[in-house]
Amino acid sequence: MLLEVRSLDVQLGGLPILHDISLHVDSGEIVSVLGANGVGKTTLMRTLSGLYRPSRGEILFNDQPIQGRSAHAIVQAGLAQAPEGRQIFADMTVDENLVLGGIQQPAKVASTRTAMLDMFPVLRERRNQKAGTLSGGEQQMLCIARALMSHPRLLLLDEPSLGLAPQLVKRIFALVRDIRETGTTVLLVEQNARAALSISDRAYVMEHGKIVLQGSGAELADNERVREAYLGGSAA
Known part of the structure; x- marks a missing residue:
């Protein structure tokens, strides 16, 4: 077990956001966290990354507690995030x-940058271009590549398909598979449930700050509740 979250509560500004969250990610998996906008998925990712502190519970990474550590220390431990909204440095080059x-x-840095430019060839073509001038898909690739530069054991991906055209969404999810094949475990937060479940070993569904369902990607794709809420209807 690479990541284990036990009974996690998070409050922001005194308001409860996450309630009794427990989940785990095994080494080599792709695990998705699904749910509508506003259910607490990004809060969960930011808490795992050390940007928010839990009010209760434990976060174990590689069997070591990391709750309360700085974001810098968590990256050093081997957990990196590609955040929602990309958050690249627009005035800097790729x-x-x-x-x-x-x-x-x-x-x-030099060898890893070469590996990233091989994985994302469009970034090689744009390497001297300011990041803010890239297309949305190119910026998302840069966001992911930047996170991978730290050699994480676990990559957190927060809404990587957000705002992208369908063909680019397919490319991003293919890249997630490729990243897993290189040995990096992936925890994916995503509103595009169909695409996420198609590549996930396991998944969790969040509602109102709580985990309400869990199972394999295939099990949840066939779950009537998930189909009605996230996949556009029941099975034929």
Whole structure:
């Protein structure tokens, strides 16, 4: 078990957002967290990344507690996030964004950057271009590549398909599979339930800050409640 979350509660501004969240991610898996906008998925990801602190519960990464650690320390431990909305450095070049992603492992920056440019060929073509001038899909690829520059054991992907055209969505989800094949475990937050379940070993469904369903990707894709709420209707 690479990541284990036990009975996690999170409050923001005194308001309860997450309630008794328990989940786990095994090494080598793709695990998705599904749910409508506003149910707490991004809060969960930011808490795992050290940006928010839980009011109760434990987060174990590689059998070590990480709740309360700084975001910097959590990246050093091997957990990195590609955040919702991309949050690239728009006024810096593609190359500069990648270098910043690998700042904690300076000896590996050159080789890792080469690997990222091989994985994302369009970034090689744009490497001297300001990141803010990239298309939405290219910015998402840069966001993911920047996170991978830190050599994470676990990559958190928060809404990677948001705002992208259907063909680019297919490309992004194919890349998620490729990333897993390179040995990086993936925890994916996604509103596009159909695409997420198609690549997920397991998944959790959140409603109102709680996990209400869990199972394999195939099980949840066939679940009547999931089909009605997220997949556009019941099975034929």
